[in-house]
Amino acid sequence: MQLDRRRFITGAGMAGIAGLAGCSGGPSGDGNGNGGGDGDGDTNVGMVYATGGLGDGSFNDQAQTGVQRAESELGIQYQEAQPQEVADFSDLQQEFASSSDPNYDLVSCIGFLQADALTDNAAEYPDQHFQIIDSAVDADNVASYGFAEHEGSYLVGQMAGLLTTQSFSAGAGSTQSDSTNVGFVGGVEGDLIGKFEAGFTAGVKAANDDVDVQTNYVGDFNDPAGGQEAALSMYDSGADIVYHAAGNTGTGVFRAAQERGRFAVGVDRDQSVTRESFADVILASMVKRVDNAVFDCIEAEVNGEFPGGESVALGLDDDGVALVYGQELGDAIPDDVTSAVSSSRQSIIDGDISVPTDPNDA
Incomplete structure (x- = not known):
């Protein structure tokens, strides 16, 4: 059995070499991803990324850093391995699990959309260790x-809710004096991205219950054009700030913010750094x-734990999530806003603020 060679990128990132995957060997090719480091290389890890691929400046790139x-x-x-679509997950997981040269000690599955395939494959390969990010699979061989995306998103919402009620300008963006309106752009609708939306909306309402929240799910994590269209509609309807939880689709949100002279908030990584050309409109990022x-699970595997x-x-x-202010715009955010956000962060940690995980409860 062979898989479409477009699905595999080996080496460290997009500069790696595409290779074929055979049933006995898994992905092959040269480059940093084929091994290295200072140790003896006895532990082999297979990475199955989320759709959207490497170079998204967000979720997958953060996993690769680990x-x-x-x-x-x-x-x-x-x-x-970089899947082109959800249907690829099962085959890619199996390729790593069935490989004997090398034998993969751990297969790391990045993203909640891999859960269904992994539920079946964990049972099919009971001796293979798997990791899944952003979901849970009930199996002894899966970590x-x-x-808590909703917690970090609450802080984003509070910041946005406070800023939209002020006359605020920084970088290439500004708020509209006649509007108190913000937006949320999601990738694929479901429980996980719903946590982002729920926390964001709750934070906005905590800041000011009169602020309107627009929501749009594009239906894809790799559709910048769709993200741009969704955000443009929001900005044109009065939104000052749009927060995305949409992978590479969010690149389109940043483009729309620059086009309309408004603001955006990134996700998963500090996108004012990973999407530096948009730093003049990125107020902050909700970092996961x-x-x-990824690193902690690999380290546990190496240590036999x-x-x-x-x-x-x-x-x-435990700093699993955090609100990180933009490299270019962070210093311009008023102290009363950052102080309120800092206070809420501690209140959430202390249990004084309970953040909803369902948008219907926000």
């Missing part, structure tokens, strides 16, 4: 890692430490 750190610090070897989750059957939750209290 495996690259493991290569550097732990001496593991790794190979990478599940989730994040996917890199830490794989947390199979466990679900690990990472929130504000």
Whole structure:
């Protein structure tokens, strides 16, 4: 069995070499992803990324940072697979699990859309260790890692809700004096992205119950044009700030913000850095430490402490999520806004603020 060679990028990132995947060997090719580091390379890791691929400046790139750190610090070897669509997940997971040259000690599955395929494959390959990010699979050979996205998104919403009620200008953006309106652009609708929306909306309403929140799900994590269209509609309907949880689709949100002279908020990584050309409109990013989750699971595998059957939750209290202000615009955000956000962060950690996970409860 062979898979379409377009699905595989080996090496460190998009500069790697596309290779074929055979049933006995998994992905092949040269480059940093084919091994390295200071250790003996006894541990092999297979990475199955989310749709949208590497170079998204967000979710997948954050996951890659984790495996690259493991290569550097732990001496593991790794190979990478980039699916074109959800239907590819099962085959790619199986390719790593069935490989004998090398044998993959851990297969890391990035993204909640992999859960259905992994539920079947974990049962099919009971001796294979798997990791899943952003979902939970109930199996002894799967370590599940989730994040309190709603907590970090609450802080984003509070910041946006406070700023839209003010006359605020910074970089290439400004708020509209006659509007108190913000927006949320999601990728694929579901429980996970719903947590982002729920937290964001709750934070906005906590700041000012009169602020309107527009919501649009594009239906794809790799559709910048769709993200741009959705955000343009929001800005044209009065939105000052649009927050995205949409992978590479969010690149279109940033383009729309620049086009309309408004603001945006990134996700997963500090996108004022990873999408530097849009730093003049990116107020902040809701960072998810996917890199830490990937690294921690690999480290546990290396140490013979794989947390199979466990679900690990990472929130504000352990820096699993955080609101990070933009490199260019962060210093311009008024102190009363940043102080209010900081206070809410501590209140969430202390349990004084309960953040909803369902948009219907926000």
